[in-house]
Amino acid sequence: MNFVKTVRQSFSKHGAQIVLVVSAALLLFSFVLGFFGPELFFRAYLVSFVFWVGMGLGSLAILMLHHLSGGAWGAALLRILEAGARTLPWLTIIGLPLYLSIPTLFVWARPEAAANPLLQQKAAYLNQPFFIARTIAYFVIWNGLVWLMARLGRERDADPTPRNQNRLRRAGAIGLVVFGVTVTFAAIDWIMSLEPEWYSTIFAAMVAIGGILASFAFVILLFVILARRAPLNAVSSPQLLNDLGNLLLSFVMMWAYLAFSQYLLIWSGNLTEEIPWYIKRLNGGWEWYAVFIGLMYFVLPFVLLIIRQVKRHGRLLGVVALLLVLTRWLEVNWLIVPVFEPSPVFTLPDLLVTLGMSGVYLVLLKRELGKRPLLDPADSNLETAQEWAHKAETATRGV
């Protein structure tokens, strides 16, 4: 009995360290397995990495969007978004093993590509040195944006003059353009080129919006959890949640629009070089993934987020957000794994990498969240959210 108590106490004290150690151990064990079965390991690693890097990049994109557009919703989420963006330097390190994965995962990087005339013509773009150089460039640019937004943000917080506010806004505007271009190429390189004979102009936008959607859902989930206590409860109100729900709904609709547009165009065209992508993903059991993703990433959240009572209720909105985050994991699997497997499988490396990387990421995110106070009560951008929260509180107390 005493032993259990001691364990529980030490866990609540050192919870983050324990999770970190356990998940790092799981990841290391999956590295060992990787020596025996590189393909299983690397593709599991790619799936988890695409999932979590989407969370980091999504936070950065939404942060820049908020600085560009303003609004109470973003002011209340500011610190969570900043912490999410600051995980990108860590993700840069977590992604390092993937540089070794290229000949294992990508057909165009293997010797047999020499016999394929189509891949020979694409070799000027799809070759290892250029591919690695591009990937390094993406991460340099993304980390640069994180650094810039963090620096300008701190300057604005210390000295909230209109001039500092405008610099932040300008950086957000330019940053979003740079972000759009780099994320497009990154998605083409690391996901679309797994099947180098296939191409779709919508694909990168679909992946990026899917990632931003999941990231926004994740941030809302964190906000709903954190806002049950001080200090974030001072800015949480049904009205704010309503705004967050509406914005989430618009991301859901945008993702559905892009995903369906790609399907409709390829289905209508019915061309032999385009349809194999869907044939793989709609057969052998993968069709249930497709149906489930369609229902859980669009239909159900769409219906729920239209209902006002759901949007204004913290816990219900949190459930919808959690559903979207979990479905994103299935979607990333559905995008990547059918390249290698005719039917859905779940292997030991999948389990180890998923748990390991998620644990490491969440601990790092918690660390970044702890670096700055979750709320700066003096921030004038928070006035609207504070006013809403104050009114909601007086209304429930019946004053």
Place this chain on the structure above:
Amino acid sequence: MAEFETPEALVKAARRVREEGYRAVDAFAPFEIEELGDVLHARNVGLPLIVLGGGVTGLVTGFALQYWTTVIDYPLDIGGRPLASWPAFVPVSFELTILFASFAALLGMLALNHLPMPYHPVFNVPRFGRASQDRFFLLIEARDRFFRHATTRKLLEELGAYEVSDVEP
């Protein structure tokens, strides 16, 4: 009917009047005042359901129209696809959903507001035109069971009304 100079005064007056027990109360302002809805206990009058109904009707109409034309009335083999190819039906069904929902929203709003209405007594108050410019009006109808001409007028005056006028039917 009482005229106020600021939205805050109007909200305060509306809240007080509700507390006094008046129920047949309405307010007029040149822009939306979110609190007023809560203070006056504005009810959900079912417009969302009308819009939803319009949307569903549009969806069914759009899908049925295409199904009927391509499968029943004029079956045509297009690239060897099944006659009932749902992906091709989505855009038109979607457009009709939006169209019917918009019509339902507009017409439902007009119907629930009893518009168009060529005559309404409030316009007999000459200054009421300023409700669409810079003044805020609170109306207590004579049919309210707490309505007593003198006391009601006095209450509104105490609440800081700029002018209190009687609305002739």
